[in-house]
Each structure stands twice: as C-alpha cells, then as structure tokens.
Amino acid sequence: MxxxxxxxxxxxxxxxxxxxTLDVASNNxxxxxxxxxxxxxxxxxxxxAGAVPALWSRYPDGLDAVGGGVGVKGVDRLADGLLDARSRSENGRSSCLQLRSTVLQRVESGLGEPGTTGVAAALASFRTSWHDLANTPESGAARGxxxxxxxxxxxxxxxxxAAIDEESATQRVSLLSSVTEVTTRAGELAATNRAISAAALDGVDASDLLDxxxxxxxxxAQLxxxxxxxxxxxxxxxxxGSVALxxxxxxxxxxxxxxxxxSGxxxxxxxxxxxxxxxxxxTTGALGGEIGATTELxxxxxPGYASGLASVVEGLATQVNGLHTAGYDATGATGQAFFTFTAGDAARTLSVNLTSPTQVAAAATPGGVIDGTQADRLAATGAAEDAYTSLVTGFGTTVASAQRLSSTQDLLTKQVDSAREQLSGVNIDEEMVTMLAAQRAYEAAARVMTVVDSVLDTLINRTAR
Structure with missing residues (x-):
C-alpha cells in the first residue's frame, strides 16, 4: 500500500x-x-514492496513501489568462533607456562644460590675447616x-x-583443588548447554548464555x-586429554x-x-593448562632436583666416610664413619655421626700422633662442590628457559586476545557514534510522522468542499 x-x-x-538500536547500544x-x-x-x-500484488491493492507502476520501511532482523553477537577457539588454546598454553615459571622461580629463590647461607657456602666452609685442621692438628678448637x-x-x-618437599606438597594440594574446580566447571557448562538448547527451542535470545x-x-582451557x-x-x-569431559x-x-x-x-x-x-x-592423556604444569612439576x-641433591650429598658423605675411616682420631683409634645417611634419600637423612671433637680423624698414622695428613686429604675433596654447582647451574638454566617460554607465550596470547577484544569488546566511542546516529534517525522518523500528520490534517480538514 x-x-x-x-x-x-x-x-x-x-x-x-x-x-x-539505542537499546542495544545502551546495553553495550x-x-x-x-x-x-x-x-x-x-x-x-x-x-x-509486495512481490505479488493483491486484488484492488497493486502498484500501478514501479514509481509507487518504494518499500515498507525497516524491521529488526535480529541482534547479532559479535564473536568469531575460530578466534575464540584460538584464544582458549593460547590461554591454556600461557597458564601452563606461567604457573611452571612462577613455581620454578620460587624454588630457585628458596635455594639461596649464590649466597652465604646456601649449600654451596656450607660445602666450601666445611672443606675449609679441614684445611684449618690440617694446619693445626693439635688444636681441639679446629676439630670442634x-x-x-x-x-x-x-x-x-x-x-x-625440606623446601623442595614443601613445594611438592603445595603442588599436590593445588592439583586436587584444580581437579575439583574442573569438575565444578564441567557441571556448569553442562547446565549452560541445557539452557542454551531450551532458549533455541523457545526462540529466546541466548546471547547472555553464550557469554x-x-x-x-x-x-x-586454562585449567x-x-x-x-x-x-x-x-x-x-x-x-x-582426548577424553570427553x-x-x-x-x-x-x-x-x-x-x-x-x-589427603594431599x-x-x-x-x-x-x-x-x-x-x-x-x-584415563586421560597428558593434560595442559595449570593441571599439566602441576603434573610436570x-x-x-x-623430583629430578631432589634426586640430584640426594646424589650430591650421598657422594660427599661416601667420599668423606671413606677417607675418615682410613685415618686416626686424637686418641689414636681408627676413624669412624663421619656421616650417616639412608641410601637413596641422603639429603633428608644426612647426619653427623661423631659426638666429640676427639673423634675427628685427622692423622694418617695410628698411636695418637699429631698429624694432619688425613685432614689435608679430606680438605682436597671438592668433587661434591663441583657436582652441586653443576646441579644448581642446570636448574638455573631450566628456570631461565621457563621464564623465556612464558614471556614469549604471554606476548602471543595478548596478541590473540587483543584481536578478539577488537571484535567482541565494547568500544565506548563507537557506541557513542551508534547512539548519535540512532538518535538522529529516530528524530528524523518522528519528523516524518509530524509532516504526514500535517499533510493529512490539510487533506481532511482544510480541503475545500
């Protein structure tokens, strides 16, 4: 018509x-x-305009077929499924690498290397004490x-x-917490799926549910x-892990x-x-995200670092015990084992076996002779220090590598998230332009109604009879 x-x-x-349009922009x-x-x-x-004219209601020519206005086809949710999937993937990797880097840096700080209170300083101080005793074998203070x-x-x-054990305990508790959260989130996702399906059947806008x-x-994905x-x-x-959750x-x-x-x-x-x-x-395959990082730790x-430390300590104790039992103490008796430990767990179980400074075997000859030969040999045992330095250096390299990987992945994740945000995020300036355009269009449409009303008033009330 x-x-x-x-x-x-x-x-x-x-x-x-x-x-x-104004309502949608306002909601944004x-x-x-x-x-x-x-x-x-x-x-x-x-x-x-109508494609098939009805009886007594057809356009006499194409000039009158100007259309019937505008309708709301729908409200689009500005999201890209492929970009969202990429974002989830990159955030999962980033969460894994970031957690691993954070934990390794914390462990590295706890080692206290290099420093004056760490194991390296204690090893050097212990070896120096044998040097001092070799120089003054008659000194009870040097033995003490x-x-x-x-x-x-x-x-x-x-x-x-203990620091390694405490970090492991923390990660075990973290793993249990993360697993519980995954189960909770899985239930939430299933409930959301049910609501989305119901909304689709009812023809209700499901944008909030999709968010x-x-x-x-x-x-x-992060977990x-x-x-x-x-x-x-x-x-x-x-x-x-290739298993449906x-x-x-x-x-x-x-x-x-x-x-x-x-219990953790x-x-x-x-x-x-x-x-x-x-x-x-x-049984799942290998997982990524925070759970994957925790599992790898x-x-x-x-365990790799703990095993390396135990190996260093066991090597030191075995070497010192071998030399000490080959010497003689201040009373002339054969030296006892200097350290005791449990094989395979030396770092946790290491202890000093001697109870008196007189039991320190500094001499290479029996009979209570004032002799520092064996102490001098014990002072030359630097293999443990070299092994420990290698262990700590290797761990430091691992930490540095984890930091670099995390930083690189973080940059990539931010780029992907930025691209996603440009599409899906709200830009206040853009919404202002949309609202102003809708406002002016609304005013123009209202003006059309005013003009038509005036035209009809003239036609009906003012046309001469």
Whole structure:
C-alpha cells in the first residue's frame, strides 16, 4: 500500500528499529566493564514492496513501489568462533607456562644460590675447616670447628630438601583443588548447554548464555588445556586429554587416580587422571593448562632436583666416610664413619655421626700422633662442590628457559586476545557514534510522522468542499 497512510507505517517501523538500536547500544555501554561480555549489534532489514500484488491493492507502476520501511532482523553477537577457539588454546598454553615459571622461580629463590647461607657456602666452609685442621692438628678448637661446620652443612642440606618437599606438597594440594574446580566447571557448562538448547527451542535470545558458555570454556582451557567443540544447538562439548569431559547436558568428573591421595599426600606413583562420564571411567592423556604444569612439576622437575641433591650429598658423605675411616682420631683409634645417611634419600637423612671433637680423624698414622695428613686429604675433596654447582647451574638454566617460554607465550596470547577484544569488546566511542546516529534517525522518523500528520490534517480538514 502506498500513500500518506503508508508513510505513517514506514516512519513507525523506523522509530521501532532505531529504538532497538539505542537499546542495544545502551546495553553495550552498561556492560563495557563486564568480564566476558560480548558486544551486540542490531541488524536491520528493509521491508520491501509486495512481490505479488493483491486484488484492488497493486502498484500501478514501479514509481509507487518504494518499500515498507525497516524491521529488526535480529541482534547479532559479535564473536568469531575460530578466534575464540584460538584464544582458549593460547590461554591454556600461557597458564601452563606461567604457573611452571612462577613455581620454578620460587624454588630457585628458596635455594639461596649464590649466597652465604646456601649449600654451596656450607660445602666450601666445611672443606675449609679441614684445611684449618690440617694446619693445626693439635688444636681441639679446629676439630670442634670441623664438627660445627659439618652440622651447618647438614642443616643447609636439610633446609633445601625440606623446601623442595614443601613445594611438592603445595603442588599436590593445588592439583586436587584444580581437579575439583574442573569438575565444578564441567557441571556448569553442562547446565549452560541445557539452557542454551531450551532458549533455541523457545526462540529466546541466548546471547547472555553464550557469554557464560565462553567464560566457562575459557576457564576449563586454562585449567586443562582442553578443547571445546561447538554443538549444533550452540552449546559446547569439552574434551580433556582426548577424553570427553562434557557431552551436551552430561558432565563428567575429573579425578586423580594415582600420584596424590585424597589427603594431599604422595603415594609414590606418577600422577594419572581419570574422567568418569556416565558409567564409563577413562584415563586421560597428558593434560595442559595449570593441571599439566602441576603434573610436570610433581612427576619430573621437583623430583629430578631432589634426586640430584640426594646424589650430591650421598657422594660427599661416601667420599668423606671413606677417607675418615682410613685415618686416626686424637686418641689414636681408627676413624669412624663421619656421616650417616639412608641410601637413596641422603639429603633428608644426612647426619653427623661423631659426638666429640676427639673423634675427628685427622692423622694418617695410628698411636695418637699429631698429624694432619688425613685432614689435608679430606680438605682436597671438592668433587661434591663441583657436582652441586653443576646441579644448581642446570636448574638455573631450566628456570631461565621457563621464564623465556612464558614471556614469549604471554606476548602471543595478548596478541590473540587483543584481536578478539577488537571484535567482541565494547568500544565506548563507537557506541557513542551508534547512539548519535540512532538518535538522529529516530528524530528524523518522528519528523516524518509530524509532516504526514500535517499533510493529512490539510487533506481532511482544510480541503475545500
């Protein structure tokens, strides 16, 4: 239909459309600081002239077929599924590397190397005490100094071993906490999938639910490095370690099978995880994210350093004991084992076996002769210091590498997130332009209605009869 009355309807559709545009822009501005919010955009469509004219209502020529105004086709959620998937992937890697770097830096700081209170300083001080005794074998104070510095060495070794054990305990508790969070998030994602499916059937806008879905999937990716797969109804399936954790409205449970007990203690086995979905329990493959980093720390990095420290300490104790038992103490008796330890666990169990300075075997000949030959030989034992330096240097290299990898991944993640933010994030300036344009269009549509009203008033009330 054309004519003045048609113009009123056209203006009305314009008012409705631009009101929706203002509403959408207002909602974007209101949620500019809301985490996880994806901006929306009202999409209009032209309401064209009738394609098939009806009886007594047809256009006599093409000049009158000017269209019927504008309608709201829908409200688009400005998100790119591929970019979102890339962001989840990069954030998962970043979380893994960042956690690993943070923990390794904390462990490195706890070692206290180089420094005056670490194991390296204690080893050097212990060896120096043998030098002093070799120079003054008759001195009881020099013998006492050997024992005192040996005790200091034992304390330094115990402190470092305890620091590694404490960090391992912290990571075990962290693993249990992360696993529990994954199970909770999986349940939330399944519930969101159910709501999205219901909204799709009811024809309700599901934009807020999709935002919630993306936030949950992002956190799951950060925790596990897993992958989200989009379902036809808009929900997500989620896989961890090639095993389904969430399938539609069904959520699985992630559990620690071995490596860590429910109380947070180590059970002596490598960490393994299982997913129970329905009646099926499946062992996962290697996970990424924070759980992957924690697993690698518990299974490889921390035990590797602890084993290296134990090897250094055991080598030192064995060498010192061998030389000490070949010497003679101040009374002329054969020297005893200087250290005691448990094989394979020397760092935690090392202790000084001697109880008196007179038991320190500094002489190479029996009979209580004042002789510092054996002490001089003990002073020359620097193999443990070299081995410890190699251990700490290797660990420092590992820490530096972890920092570099984390920094590089962080830059890449920020680039991907920035690209995602440019599309999905709210730009206040852009929304202001949209609102101003919608305001002016709304005013113009209102002006059309005013003009048509005036025209109709003239036509109806002022036309001469």
């Amino acid at each position: 054309t004519g003045s009355f048609s113009s009123l309807n056209t203006a009305l559709t314009a008012l409705r459309y631009h009101r929706v 501005v209101a949620n500019a600081a809301t985490e996880g919010y994806t901006r929306r955009r009202a999409v209009g469509e032209s309401l064209g 100094q050997v024992l005192a510095r040996a005790e200091a060495l034992v304390d330094a070794v115990h402190a470092q071993a 919630q879905r993306d936030q949950i999937a992002m956190r799951l 596990t490095g897993g992958k989200a797969v989009t379902r036809p109804d808009g929900g997500f399936d989620f896989n961890v 969430v399938s539609g409205v069904q959520a699985g449970t992630l559990s620690v099978a071995t490596g860590v007990t429910a 203690a180590a059970d002596g086995n490598p960490v393994s995880l299982t997913v129970t979905l329905g009646a099926t329990t499946t 518990l299974d490889t990095t921390l």
